[in-house]
Amino acid sequence: VSEDLKTELAEELCASTPGFDKTKVREQMFYKVGLADAVDLFRARKVFVKDGFAYVPLKDIDVIVLNNYRMKLSKALALTARSLPSIQSDERLQPLLNHLSHSYIGPDYSVQKNAGKISLDQIDPLSVKSFPLCMRQLHRALRENHHLRHGGRMQYGLFLKGIGLTLEQALEFWKKEFIRGKVDADKFDKGYAYSIRHNYGKEGKRTDYTPYSCMKIIMSNPPSQGDYHGCPFRHSDPHLLKQKLQAYKVPPSGITQVGHVLFGAFIKKALLIHFTL
Numbered sequence: 487v488s489e490d491l492k493t494e495l496a497e498e499l500c501a502s503t504p505g506f507d508k509t510k511v512r513e514q515m516f517y518k519v520g521l522a523d524a525v526d527l528f529r530a531r532k533v534f535v536k537d538g539f540a541y542v543p544l545k546d547i548d549v550i551v552l553n554n555y556r557m558k559l560s561k562a563l564a565l566t567a568r569s570l571p572s573i574q575s576d577e578r579l580q581p582l583l584n585h586l587s588h589s590y591i592g593p594d595y596s597v598q599k600n601a602g603k604i605s606l607d608q609i610d611p612l613s614v615k616s617f618p619l620c621m622r623q624l625h626r627a628l629r630e631n632h633h634l635r636h637g638g639r640m641q642y643g644l645f646l647k648g649i650g651l652t653l654e655q656a657l658e659f660w661k662k663e664f665i666r667g668k669v670d671a672d673k674f675d676k677g678y679a680y681s682i683r684h685n686y687g688k689e690g691k692r693t694d695y696t697p698y699s700c701m702k703i704i705m706s707n708p709p710s711q712g713d714y715h716g717c718p719f720r721h722s723d724p725h726l727l728k729q730k731l732q733a734y735k736v737p738p739s740g741i742t743q744v745g746h747v748l749f750g751a752f753i754k755k756a757l758l759i760h761f762t763l
Contacts, residue, residue: 487515487516487517487518487541492511492512492516495534495536495541496508496511496512498534498536498541499511499516499534499541499543501534502531502532502533502534502535503532503533503534503543504532506543513738513739513742514543514544514545514742515543515544515742516541516542516543516544517541517542517543517544517547518539518540518541518542519539519540519541519542519547519550520538520539520540521535521538521539521540523540523550523553523554524540524542524550526549526553527540527542527546527549527550528540532546533546544742544745603650603652604649604650604651605655606651606655606658606659609625609646609651609659610625610629612649613625613626619718619719619730619734620641620703620715620716620717620718621641621642621645622734623714623718623730624638624641624642624645624714624715625642627714628642628663629663631667632663632664632665632666632667632668632669633663633664633667633668633669634714634715635712635713635714635715636681637707637709637713637715637716638713638714638715639660639678639681640681640685640698640715641698641703641715641716642715643656643660643681643682643685644685644695644696644697644698645697645698646659647685647686647695647697648696648697653682653683653686653688656682656685656686657679657682657683660674660678660682661674661675661678661679664678700717703715703716703717703720704716704717704720708721709721718730719744727744728741731744
């Protein structure tokens with residue numbers, strides 16, 4: 487729905503969309519949908535209807551798209567079941583189908599493009615200005631709690647290594663922060679320093695580990711209570727994610743854009759599965 491039409495229908499949209507005022511109407515995108523596709527919203531009196539069309543806000547459009555997709559997928563699966571024996575015996579399709587649920591279709595950040603060095607006093611300002619949200623979340627949790635669990639230490643420690651922190655700097659950085667908590671210097675040297683040196687290839691198999699890719703962060707080791715690692719866009723409750731973005735002073739237009747990207751990624755993956763089948 488264009489901005490002009492949304493302005494023209496602002497009164498009606500406010501009156502028929504629960505919890506909306508004119509400010510929210512201006513901020514929210516609306517979609518003009520055939521009434522037959524929005525029957526549930528119409529039945530619950532949650533949508534404005536005019537000339538056989540429903541004017542659905544972005545916050546409700548996912549229900550319509552998912553219902554439509556679910557119906558088409560159900561039909562496609564029924565057709566696929568008939569040809570399942572031939573699909574299972576096709577060596578070209580079998581590996582693709584086996585790995586489809588673990589595929590990642592977002593940008594690839596695993597390749598380090600700008601190698602360089604950073605100083606310890608740059609970490610705090612960089613965390614606010616340049617860190618991706620997952621690393622900013624880990625940095626803030628570390629500064630507030632003076633500790634991170636193993637998953638957080640691995641994800642954040644390898645990231646700091648990837649952006650240029652040397653082994654000596656990393657040992658100093660983690661030791662200072664942990665000592666501010668409940669870990670004394672001797673306990674840190676015995677219990678934590680080894681894993682840091684291990685990440686830099688100085689212990690164990692002496693493998694020079696690289697930072698986690700987005701795929702690894704999203705698909706493996708989901709965070710539990712008390713953890714701060716993982717991907718906020720994948721593992722956070724949408725309401726909490728919105729609050730976090732607001733706290734980081736992301737403008738409403740930016741938060742809306744994030745919602746569009748997450749919803750688009752879901753649909754892209756759903757369509758990938760659909761068309762593969």
